[in-house]
Amino acid sequence: MSTLTLNVRFTAKPGHETELRETLEDMVAPTLAEPGCLAYELYLHPSDPSRVVLLEEWVDEAALAAHFETPHLKECAAALAEILLEPLQVRRFNDVG
Numbered sequence: 001m002s003t004l005t006l007n008v009r010f011t012a013k014p015g016h017e018t019e020l021r022e023t024l025e026d027m028v029a030p031t032l033a034e035p036g037c038l039a040y041e042l043y044l045h046p047s048d049p050s051r052v053v054l055l056e057e058w059v060d061e062a063a064l065a066a067h068f069e070t071p072h073l074k075e076c077a078a079a080l081a082e083i084l085l086e087p088l089q090v091r092r093f094n095d096v097g
Helices: 017-032 061-068 071-083
Strands: 004-011 037-044 051-058 089-094
Touching (some): 004 061, 017 037, 017 051, 017 071
Antiparallel strands (some): 004 089, 037 051
């Protein structure tokens, strides 16, 4: 079975750049502790602090589905509703091997 990789793009409302980064940083440790999470890495755009990319890798769809039910993700989603300029963009990929 192939792993599932997500590329998630976020854009903060003006003035909420630090809040976006901190909200997403708070997700890293609890998410990495979840069964089935292989990677959860944040990247800040080099010239636009309002843009953040999250790369996450999961062992399978079931692990990702369980992640969506965690309290820390639900709390983050509520916070993001107030922070984001536009809806987040999610792209899904499976490994080639």
